[in-house]
Amino acid sequence: MSNKEEGTANAYYQMAKKYEEEKREDKEQMILYYTRAAEQGHETAQYVLGLKYGFGSDVPKDLEKAIYWMSLSAEQEYDSKGEAHKALARLHAGKTPVGGCYGSHMRLRLLRLPRSMDASQIP
DSSP states (O other): OOHHHHHHHHHHHHHHHHHHHTTOSOHHHHHHHHHHHHHTTOHHHHHHHHHHHHHTSSSOOOHHHHHHHHHHHHHTTOSTTOHHHHHHHHHHTTSOSSSSOBOGGGOBOOOOOOTTOOGGGOO
16 A cells, blocks of 8 residues: 555544544444545454444444455454454354454454464354
8 A cells, every 4th residue: 555545544544433433423424434444455444344344333234244344454464463363253153253342432352362263163
């Protein structure tokens, strides 16, 4: 991703985050901003969309879209703890993306599993 693309993706992500933090009623616009950022390779936006579609939060629940966005995030090594990989394994197992709670500002208590664990072994 070029610096210009990265800047544009980040701008879309920041707008989406602002909409979410301010709890604006226009959820469609927030999702549009997250989607534009994600389409331009913003790994955090991809992760957020994966969670949103996986839980059906602010969008209709859609496992296929959740797996798509979470896969892109995981490919980019979204974070050092492998949260996207864990969430992706849970989605492939037909489960919600994370164990525990899912609250405002995407604060998550995530399941801590070894990366080598098979999706069928995930609680």
